[in-house]
Amino acid sequence: MGDNGAVTSAAPDPSPGDTVAEGSATVGPAAEPVRHRRVLVLAVIAACALAVDAISKALVVANIGYGDSIRLLWGAVYLVQARNPGAAFSVGTGATLLLTALAAIVAGVIVRQARRLYSLGWAISLGLILGGALGNLTDRLLRSPGVGRGYVVDWISVFAADGHVYPIFNVADSCVVCGAILAGVLSVLGISIDGRRAARRSAATPADRNHS
Numbered sequence: 001m002g003d004n005g006a007v008t009s010a011a012p013d014p015s016p017g018d019t020v021a022e023g024s025a026t027v028g029p030a031a032e033p034v035r036h037r038r039v040l041v042l043a044v045i046a047a048c049a050l051a052v053d054a055i056s057k058a059l060v061v062a063n064i065g066y067g068d069s070i071r072l073l074w075g076a077v078y079l080v081q082a083r084n085p086g087a088a089f090s091v092g093t094g095a096t097l098l099l100t101a102l103a104a105i106v107a108g109v110i111v112r113q114a115r116r117l118y119s120l121g122w123a124i125s126l127g128l129i130l131g132g133a134l135g136n137l138t139d140r141l142l143r144s145p146g147v148g149r150g151y152v153v154d155w156i157s158v159f160a161a162d163g164h165v166y167p168i169f170n171v172a173d174s175c176v177v178c179g180a181i182l183a184g185v186l187s188v189l190g191i192s193i194d195g196r197r198a199a200r201r202s203a204a205t206p207a208d209r210n211h212s
Contacts, residue, residue, distance in 0.1 A: 031118065038117045042110075042127040049131025053171040054138065060155040069161035078161040082168045083143075083151035103137040106130075118195035121186050126193075128179030135172030 060081050064070065070079040110130045117123055136152045143150035152170065159165040190197050 035115075035118055038120060038123040039114045041120065041123040042114060042117065042130065045124060045127025046131035046134065049128055049171070049175045050134050050138075053131070053135035053175070056155065056171050057139070057153040061153060064155070069157070071161070076159060078157040080155055080157050080161055080163075080168060082154045082157075082163065084154045084168070103133045103140065106133045107137065113193060116194045119186070119191055119193055121182065121191060122193045125179045125182040125186065128175040128182070132172040132175030132177075132179065135170070135175070 060079065064079060064081045066081050066083075068081065072079065107130055110126050110133075113126065117126070139152040140150045141147055143153070145151070152172075154168040154170045154173070156170060156174075157163050157166070157168045
């Protein structure tokens with residue numbers, strides 16, 4: 001009801017699947033099914049990434065001796081078994097405990113951000129990052145030399161068997177990198193985790209043109 005007593009109609013809630021301008025929000029009961037679907041996409045992608053990473057590592061450990069290699073695609077790819085105390089692509093090899101803690105923090109932050117998740121692109125991105133983080137975190141918790149200090153199994157080497165051309169990596173590393181790249185693209189496009197897109201002015205106003 002307005003100040004003069006007239007009854008005014010309430011503005012409808014924005015469609016939860018729509019991309020809306022900066023400053024607006026996706027609200028209302030109708031938005032919840034959309035968020036639930038996005039969270040489901042995140043969870044399924046994370047679970048698939050984790051499963052593929054774990055299965056591939058188990059197969060490598062069971063079938064490729066440490067230091068051995070299998071040459072594929074005329075030497076473009078080698079399957080090897082290497083143990084990495086560092087992060088993705090052997091970065092930070094002297095900070096295994098710190099990297100374990102960081103992986104756990106990343107996983108916790110992603111799970112917490114799921115409450116705001118309405119963007120399909122961000123669901124895919126965060127699912128890949130979460131699955132990859134959990135894949136390497138599992139190695140750090142369960143593999144030798146001890147809990148929190150376990151070495152990650154890496155097994156993909158390109159152009160050389162010893163990783164001197166490009167660091168040896170695994171499925172989890174690839175998921176984290178691909179998810180981070182997608183997150184960067186979404187950020188450049190101005191798409192936030194809740195599905196909003198930053199408003200862009202398609203043309204300058206007459207006042208702007210007069211001052212230019």
